Amino acid sequence: MPHLPIALDAMGGDHMPDAAIDGAIAAARRGIPVLLVGDEARLQAGLAERGGVPRDAAPIDVLHAADVIRMEDHAGDVRRRREASIRVAADAVKDGAASALVSMGHSGATMATALLVFGRISGVERPAIVATIPAKNGPVTLLDVGANADCKPGMLQQFAVMGSVYARLAHDRDDPTIGLLSIGEEPGKGNELVRETHPLLARTPGIRFHGNVEGRDLLAGTTDVVVTDGFTGNVALKLAEGEARVLFGWIRDALRSGMRSKLGGLLAKPALKAVANRLDPSTYGAQPLLGVNHPTFIGHGSADARAVDNALAFARDAVDGGLVERLAREVATSITDQASGDAND
């Protein structure tokens, strides 16, 4: 049976539709079928300009959408703007014409659409956006990085369960350790949310709770998963990305001043480049929104063709790995176990 295509919102984002078309062609070349959703005339013209879909590649289809949600629009607009590319793309997934949704457009609108069209996995109060941090000993799963600015302890508990499943599936961690992001390692340390969440995680079945971790543990890779509210997680993620950029900028500048440094820089360039690539946020292309009923991926508005290509490959892996089905199963078990556990308290 041929694979279903990944539905790509080809209009939302700074470099669309060009980045979508180029990214889709690159993905199709590695065997990933794509459904481009947006202004049909522009998308077909764009494909034609590039000589059409390569002969040996997977198919690229175009689905027309007359409208597009722009960065300055409200996320809630997706309710009434049914012709918007993000909604038409989500409808295609819901109707079985595509297997996953990828968008580089308005993050809030993509989340709102996924909630509206796909609905939440049973037992999940709020979906969470997951980021992969390239830590010292391998990838660290950080969530939530922006879907929920204000959280309750029960939400963080569900993030822990979803993060645990995700680390096993996406990063091959057998029995991933879960850290709760805080300011001090002792159980009593942290803000009110963390102090209330700590005992809850300690008695959640099916996860391996390590305890509190601090900001420094994120890149040190102290735990496989780090759970936090979407405000702190988003600040942390953008800080981590921004710091890497500033730091490599300084190194570049330092290696341009003086003959000795220049020569050293030239010789060390491939090694330094490899370190910089390790921190490149476009490696994954997009971040999964966990907790909705179909695979959903949210990318940077500034995504280029490479990020689109990576996001499509990432989405395809999630579909093949049965991410949503496994999440649904684990969340159901964990919540049932906990309910019976609580009854025995």
Added chain:
Amino acid sequence: MPHLPIALDAMGGDHMPDAAIDGAIAAARRGIPVLLVGDEARLQAGLAERGGVPRDAAPIDVLHAADVIRMEDHAGDVRRRREASIRVAADAVKDGAASALVSMGHSGATMATALLVFGRISGVERPAIVATIPAKNGPVTLLDVGANADCKPGMLQQFAVMGSVYARLAHDRDDPTIGLLSIGEEPGKGNELVRETHPLLARTPGIRFHGNVEGRDLLAGTTDVVVTDGFTGNVALKLAEGEARVLFGWIRDALRSGMRSKLGGLLAKPALKAVANRLDPSTYGAQPLLGVNHPTFIGHGSADARAVDNALAFARDAVDGGLVERLAREVATSITDQASGDAND
């Protein structure tokens, strides 16, 4: 008139009293008189072992304290443990025998002591710990980085006023811009605390409010001051420090593999070292606690002699610059202005 000494808790911290004695000698050599507070016999013996106070240096005095608050103790213990080194040191400042308090011990205990013994500047609800981030275009003032895990909008407003004064005094910024750390630049973006604080900062007199900033803006140096709650600020600070450490570790490793990289690394070493030094958190040695009635500095528990020396110099600069007096004046003005402004609403 000779300068008053800086009171140093010589017992609290991982490497005490050795780091305190060595740091005090280094500071005394550059003309900073120090009052070492702790176990008199050990401190005098330590000084004697090092050949006593150098002849051409500023004086180092010893004040006995029979007790010490350890990392595992409760911050609140300072109330009844009046013989603890941190309390004896604070009492010396309060009694006019020293001009500022420096501690590398239990941060919570240092804060509690400063609040108890010094009291808050009139109009300041809660003191804040300030960190200096080595950003792209110079130092960025970040507060609060850990004194208050849960904040209210009025507290963030006071942090903004104190941060503005601090950036002018410590970093020579004429009319510093203030950013509110959030997840999205638009005024409506962020968690509940940020959404309520934004309009408050916009109408606070005496500060130049830029609006929301994101995690990436911290090292990019988008604003001179970044205001946030102590939970987010502490996570951000420790992440920034930890990331720099991990990144330079990777670079070191990369420059050890292969002849070409090794040679390049050798040549580029001084340039790379200069970049690493730019990010060294021990440059300042300690972080000021703003909002209490005497200059108070809190350092890392892991502080070495260099950090102690830097902290003492930093404290001396704050005393000379009249940090506490200026803060008190500005907070009073800002709050009076705002009260009359509100009355006119």
